[in-house]
Amino acid sequence: MQVWDAIILGAGCAGLTLVNELIGRGEGQLNILLLEERSEYTNDRTWCFWNTLNHRFENAVSYRWSGWNVHYAGEVVHCRGAYQYQYLRAEHFYKLALAPVYASSKTILRLGEQVRTVQEEEDLVRIQTHQGTHAGRYVIDTRPMDQQNRRATYPDVHWLQHFMGWKVKTECACFQSKQVTLMDFEGRKDAAEILGVSDNETDNALPGIPFIYLLPFSPTEALVESTWFGPKVLPKSVYREQLQRYLQEKGAGNYEIIEEEYGVLPMSTLPTTTQPTRRIRHLGLAGGAARPSTGYAFLAIQRQAQRLADQLLKGDWGNFPDYYSTQSRLLDATFLRVLQQNPQRGPELFWRLFRYANPDALVRFLADTASLKDLWEVTTCLPSGIFLKQSLFPNFSQKKEMETTQIQGV
């Protein structure tokens, strides 16, 4: 049996990025096998992020915005800085990422092959798929872990960012195409009505923090997403009704849904590990790539794949660092605990960040490239009282057992 230098389990964002980084550093060094359960690639998601890092897929970026806004309590805060907000469609990413894989003589991608078991032995790792067995010296596992059924006990928080997005073409010109709406919190009352709960500011009735995210491409075309930060996913009908109401309130008139996307991402302080065993590394969401306070993962995956490619080619397999700095993890944990304890204050807290922080400092903070000055800029925009209480005395705050159980769809 052929023993591969490395086997990558899952050829999605992380698996394909890693293999592109390896091929981009010069071919002929490692034999790589990629095992992917899907048999074809579709436009299954879109990635957005600020351009704080050079990445290999710049040519696949199809939109760039230099301004963004946040809506809260009848006010709109408009932001603009040195960075652009980029939009990358999965279909373009896959096309660009697959071309070098197919052109390579040392890298083999096996589509439609589902990994069943992974067994580490002294000198190699054996992978059992539904089609046979493969052996590799090292394994990079990017298969997603089940986020919805992870449990957390306070002070850990395991929230989810769950969303449904529609790319729509509207009859009436209703989108302001120059700015992305990162968060529009005005639909809180609609969300409460749809769920049939009382939207009393004091009773924490909503299961999380709902908002609309909007990427405008023209006055009549946009990707609009019903997004929630919270402990559990909702029936799909809830997101759909929120989107319908939002488009109606915007004056969209008739509209056509061109594409739909749905996602559940972790916003979690639960531990993930990048190196579970001697010969196996975790990459992508499986390794903790999603930023705990936001769910953004694309740039962290790019950064981590670049590091791992360097290490693999140097034969330095020993030490694979965490995705995020300790300071980011601590700040995010505090922020998530504050949100969990005070979800009704969430919109105001996000609004304050965008209203008062320097936009570039905030973007660098979100991308985990913040300087100490940036950190000061960002953290001083938040009310110190609740944050100090959570960061200094998390265990004295009210204890909550968080469970993420899925509500059955209607």
Ligand SMILES: Cc1cc2nc3c(=O)[nH]c(=O)nc-3n(C[C@H](O)[C@H](O)[C@H](O)COP(=O)(O)OP(=O)(O)OC[C@H]3O[C@@H](n4cnc5c(N)ncnc54)[C@H](O)[C@@H]3O)c2cc1C
């Ligand atoms: C709809 C959506 C929108 C998102 N938008 C953004 C965004 O705007 N910005 C951002 O930063 N992040 C975003 N993310 C988060 C994150 O960037 C993506 O989820 C990203 O694709 C994660 O990469 P990954 O490689 O870890 O997982 P994936 O890209 O999901 O890749 C995992 C691969 O493993 C394969 N696989 C699973 N099980 C097996 C098995 N048993 N055997 C073989 N193969 C298997 C899957 O088919 C898949 O191809 C979004 C996520 C979703 C779902």
